[in-house]
Amino acid sequence: MDALTFKKCINPSCGLTHDINNDIYRCSCGSLLDIKYSEKQSRDLIEKFYHRRDHGGNIYNESGVWRFRELINFVGINTEDFEECARLLVSLDGSEGRLSKPYKMSKVAEYASMDHNSLFLQPEGYNPSGSFKDNGMSTAMTHAKMIGVKRIVCASTGNTSASAAMYAANENMACDVYIPRGEIAPGKLGQAFQFGAQIIQVQGNFDDALTASLKNAKETGGYTVNSVNPFRLEGQKTILYRALEYLDWSPPDWIVYPGGALGNASSCGKCLIELYEWGWIKKIPRLVVVNAEGADTLYKLYNGFFEDKPLRWNGGRPDLAIIDRYYAHLDKKGIRPKTHATAIQIGRPANIVKALRALDFTNGVVVEVSDKEMSDGMSIVGLNGFDCEMASGAVPAGVKKLRKEGVMKKDDVVVGILTGRQKDPALAVEYHTNVDNMFARPPTSH
Numbered sequence: 550m551d552a553l554t555f556k557k558c559i560n561p562s563c564g565l566t567h568d569i570n571n572d573i574y575r576c577s578c579g580s581l582l583d584i585k586y587s588e589k590q591s592r593d594l595i596e597k598f599y600h601r602r603d604h605g606g607n608i609y610n611e612s613g614v615w616r617f618r619e620l621i622n623f624v625g626i627n628t629e630d631f632e633e634c635a636r637l638l639v640s641l642d643g644s645e646g647r648l649s650k651p652y653k654m655s656k657v658a659e660y661a662s663m664d665h666n667s668l669f670l671q672p673e674g675y676n677p678s679g680s681f682k683d684n685g686m687s688t689a690m691t692h693a694k695m696i697g698v699k700r701i702v703c704a705s706t707g708n709t710s711a712s713a714a715m716y717a718a719n720e721n722m723a724c725d726v727y728i729p730r731g732e733i734a735p736g737k738l739g740q741a742f743q744f745g746a747q748i749i750q751v752q753g754n755f756d757d758a759l760t761a762s763l764k765n766a767k768e769t770g771g772y773t774v775n776s777v778n779p780f781r782l783e784g785q786k787t788i789l790y791r792a793l794e795y796l797d798w799s800p801p802d803w804i805v806y807p808g809g810a811l812g813n814a815s816s817c818g819k820c821l822i823e824l825y826e827w828g829w830i831k832k833i834p835r836l837v838v839v840n841a842e843g844a845d846t847l848y849k850l851y852n853g854f855f856e857d858k859p860l861r862w863n864g865g866r867p868d869l870a871i872i873d874r875y876y877a878h879l880d881k882k883g884i885r886p887k888t889h890a891t892a893i894q895i896g897r898p899a900n901i902v903k904a905l906r907a908l909d910f911t912n913g914v915v916v917e918v919s920d921k922e923m924s925d926g927m928s929i930v931g932l933n934g935f936d937c938e939m940a941s942g943a944v945p946a947g948v949k950k951l952r953k954e955g956v957m958k959k960d961d962v963v964v965g966i967l968t969g970r971q972k973d974p975a976l977a978v979e980y981h982t983n984v985d986n987m988f989a990r991p992p993t994s995h
């Protein structure tokens with residue numbers, strides 16, 4: 550057992566630890582695993598992280614992920630040794646996370662009835678493959694490289710495949726991606742092809758593609774880079790590090806993410822738990838997960854809209870049977886996840902239990918929004934000069950809803966994560982061509 554870093558079962562009544570030099574992502578009891586560090590990190594690192602922004606050509610300082618490498622040092626490197634970083638850390642020339650930070654967007658604030666100075670949105674679409682996935686893919690690929698992987702495997706609603714294929718091409722690894730046929734944005738599919746991935750089209754939805762992908766990885770020895778892989782979530786913690794750094798490590802009142810496979814919500818929870826345990830933060834921001842109405846498993850279960858019993862972390866003993874009964878209910882009724890926000894068109898979120906832990910720690914909230922509301926959210930972000938995909942439009946739409954319901958106050962400090970760039974331009978064209986849409990600016994003829 551590695552003395553400094555190990556995997557640990559998230560189920561507190563099991564708590565089994567595992568070595569990190571393998572691709573096991575599930576404990577023998579069936580629960581997912583966390584990456585655990587035995588060393589407590591000193592708050593003095595804040596100064597170091599800040600100074601690294603003046604990177605002096607060091608790509609590991611330039612990278613918005615590896616700039617925080619002490620906090621995700623599962624490889625166990627000397628973080629000041631450039632040669633060691635270069636040999637072991639996977640980076641697309643320092644570009645992951647480099648451009649992401651919170652921005653004030655006055656038109657979004659107005660749309661959501663928030664103070665202009667208290668709403669921040671962080672466009673993770675400005676990552677090299679165009680989504681937040683690059684944060685976690687750089688760390689998952691680092692682990693893959695560390696254990697000598699030759700072929701990675703994933704299922705994807707689009708962004709994961711683009712990111713995985715990009716890093717695989719760069720690291721000279723093979724990449725198999727399982728996608729639901731006809732259900733992903735054309736721009737994302739094009740990226741996966743262009744980066745040389747082997748596309749496997751699955752009849753069905755993302756949940757079916759994930760099942761096929763995990764089965765293939767198990768049977769043929771491929772390395773899974775979906776968010777069930779705990780190393781993915783380590784990299785995604787840096788999304789929050791960058792937001793907190795921008796706010797001088799003074800936590801906001803709220804952090805808002807769209808909800809799909811719930812990797813981001815899970816990663817956010819783990820990040821906050823660690824920072825709190827290390828004494829870096831005293832206040833715990835409240836997590837908001839925004840589901841699409843057509844893919845709202847977490848919303849329904851967390852809020853007790855199925856069997857009238859809210860599903861909660863419950864000290865590490867969530868009622869897993871209710872999740873199974875809910876999925877059986879979906880199957881019986883023939884209900885499939887359906888939303889134009891394909892990035893979050895997921896009915897069986899793989900990280901649901903970790904997300905429950907995050908919601909518990911942060912006194913979190915789960916809301917849902919319609920496709921129309923997400924389209925408006927996406928469009929108002931565009932009118933501030935930033936582009937984002939429809940799933941990211943769930944963030945402004947969710948904030949607007951929580952303001953209307955009186956859950957959020959006008960001057961609460963809110964950081965919303967815009968998860969990906971627009972890779973389905975037809976959606977924006979359709980939106981603006983229809984005069985009935987709130988922010989439409991239809992074309993004129995000459």
Ligand SMILES: [Zn+2]
Nearest residue numbers: 558563576578
């Ligand atoms: Zn276990």
